[in-house]
Amino acid sequence: MVVTPSGMPYDMLQPEDMVLVNMHDLSYEGNLKPSIETPMHARLLLGRREVNAVIHTHSTYALMMAAAHRPIPPICDDQVQILGGGIRVARYTLPGTDDMADAVFEAISDRMGALVANHGAVVMGRTLEEAFIAANVLEKAAQVFIGTQAVGGPVELSLEDIAYMNNFFLYKYGQR
Numbered sequence: 001m002v003v004t005p006s007g008m009p010y011d012m013l014q015p016e017d018m019v020l021v022n023m024h025d026l027s028y029e030g031n032l033k034p035s036i037e038t039p040m041h042a043r044l045l046l047g048r049r050e051v052n053a054v055i056h057t058h059s060t061y062a063l064m065m066a067a068a069h070r071p072i073p074p075i076c077d078d079q080v081q082i083l084g085g086g087i088r089v090a091r092y093t094l095p096g097t098d099d100m101a102d103a104v105f106e107a108i109s110d111r112m113g114a115l116v117a118n119h120g121a122v123v124m125g126r127t128l129e130e131a132f133i134a135a136n137v138l139e140k141a142a143q144v145f146i147g148t149q150a151v152g153g154p155v156e157l158s159l160e161d162i163a164y165m166n167n168f169f170l171y172k173y174g175q176r
Contacts, residue, residue: 036096043101061142
C-alpha cells in the first residue's frame with residue numbers, strides 16, 4: 001500500500017514522498033518513515049476485500065464528535081448511501097497502535113466510515129475517489145448533526161430507507 005510519510009505537511013508533499021509499505025509486515029521502502037497510522041490502514045485494507053482506499057482525517061466537525069465520543073446517527077441521504085448508515089465511534093486508544101487498528105476495524109465493521117475517539121475520522125472506498133467523497137460526506141454529516149442540535153435535533157432515516165439507499169449507491173448509481 002502507499003501511505004503518506006510521518007510528520008510532513010500535506011501541502012508540501014510530492015508524489016515521490018509517498019511511502020510504499022508491505023501491508024503484511026509493515027516494512028517499507030525508502031528513507032521516509034510511513035505515517036504512524038500505518039497499522040490501522042493495513043488492518044482495514046486487509047480486512048475488507050472491497051476496500052482499495054483508506055483516508056484518515058482530523059477534520060474539525062468530525063473531531064468535535066470524536067472528542068465528545070458521540071456517534072452520528074443516520075440523518076443525511078448521502079451519508080447513508082456512501083457510508084452505509086450511522087457513524088460509530090471507535091473506543092479511545094493510543095494513536096498508531098495495533099489496539100487502535102482493532103478498535104477502528106470493529107467500529108467501521110459494515111460501514112465505510114467511523115470516528116476515532118479523541119482523534120478524528122476514518123473512511124474507506126472501493127476507489128480513492130470514493131474514499132475522498134466519503135471523507136467529505138462524513139465531515140458534512142458531523143456538521144449537520146451539530147447544527148441540527150440548535151433547532152431541536154435531527155430526525156433519523158428509517159432502517160429500510162438506509163438499506164435501500166446504500167444498496168442503490170453500491171450497485172446502481174453512476175455509470176458503472
